[in-house]
Amino acid sequence: MMNKPKKLSRSKIRIKKNDIVEVMAGRDRGKTGKVLRIVEEQDRLVVEKVNMIKRHTRPSPTTGQGGIVEKEGSVHVSNVRLVCPKCSQPTRIGHALSGDGKKVRICKKCGEMLEG
Ligand SMILES: [Zn+2]
CATH class of the missing domain: 2.30.30.30 (SH3 type barrels.)
Incomplete structure (x- = not known):
């Protein structure tokens, strides 16, 4: 195996x-x-x-x-x-780095950050 x-x-x-x-x-x-x-x-x-x-x-x-x-x-x-709270569509979650280097979740549909 x-x-x-x-x-x-x-x-x-x-x-x-x-x-x-x-x-x-x-x-x-x-x-x-x-x-x-x-x-x-x-x-x-x-x-x-x-x-x-x-x-x-x-x-x-x-x-x-x-x-x-x-x-x-x-x-x-x-x-x-x-x-997604931004585009109101069911979506998948992606990850990206924000400006200050923090890992944030993003909407794979609209690319918007999902938190604050
Ligand atoms: Zn979205």
Whole structure:
């Protein structure tokens, strides 16, 4: 067997918290939402109002009446695409160096920097 050169094991996740993503697969395909949380070890994201799962809760003094609570479940990073805040299109993320030598993410569609 041939040994393939190993890629640098940097995190595959280029998407960050508060990015807007479009869901590409599953029951919420086509939906867009804000990234609430990144689960880096699993390459998964929690996206606002996407992949909602129902949890049954019991009545308790703190939560008041019991019932069904909806909560976001995570989606795999390969199933979402970033929506560029500048050109509003689903895009891929590239990297570039900014003027002060810092590595920044750029939109591969419009070439704009994605952060601040
Ligand atoms: Zn763009």
